[in-house]
Amino acid sequence: MIEFQNLVKVYDSGGKQVHALNNINLKISKGEIYGVVGFSGAGKSSLIRCVNYLERPTSGKVIVDGHDLSALSEKEIRRVKKNIGMVFQHFNLLNSKTVYANVAMPLVLEKKPKEEIKKRVYELLEFVGLGDKANAYPDQLSGGQKQRVGIARSLATQPSILLCDEATSALDPQTTSSILQLLRKINEEYNITILMITHEMSVIREICNKVAVMEMGEVIEEGTVFDVFSAPKTKTAQNFVSTVMHDQIPQSIIDMIENNNGANNVFRINFVDQSTGKPLLSQLAKKFDLEVNVLFGNITELQGIPFGNLIVEFQGTQAEINRALTYMETKEISFREVKSHVS
16 A cells, blocks of 8 residues: 555755655555554655655665555546545644635535535535534634644545644643544545554553654654563663563562672563463462562553553573573463663
């Protein structure tokens, strides 16, 4: 549906070249909700704006629904762009126009018949929960309502792709949740592919199927939301994940580990799905001559799958500890030793 091949975007800033995108390779399949997360300046917005050619790539390809945009004429690009809707961070509504007029604008520009426009606009306003706001003006609406108008407008031409550029960052948490529910509804009922750009990992966790982590114009990690959240490989991804998973070890535990001869025999054990309900620690204590001291732990849910981790200290001989670790490996239990520099 959307594919980036060796995508490069370079800006000229006062005679100096700024590399916003460096050799991006990503593929977003039809019907997915795909999230791209990164700090400010990571290149997220440049990436999404290349999809609808608001920004033209310096090199590489953007393929949308089988069309290589770089190989198309301006007229052909406009035809492809009609199939792409976009939701903006600050709504981009015309304050001098009613809600009805704002939603109708793409259809008016396409010179659709008035009755067709009227039917489509009221259908969309009902869909986004604003059926009674057709004659209101944007200044009379809350932030969440304004974003619902923006979403309705983006759906007016019945696109198959929806681009969301920080669509919830200007909203409070409760409103953000309601907007994400609406986007999920759009994805499920209209089978629209959604590409979301955000710096909020909670948004990725709540709605996305897959995620790419960007840093300094590059994709440094990608995969399913479950894989990236449960086992982030890069420091940047780990920092993002920790903001929503709340799995960082408390400072008091870190201090205790650092004062315990360099954190010997302290481990982080991950539990996934059915393993979260199994009495692993009691089994270890019974099978081996060990004392198991639980230092910290939590259990959460990722895309309907239980996921948890425990920080435990094994007390016993090194031989017994090694036997316990081998046993966990045979049971395919994920674990890693916690060192004193952990945070």
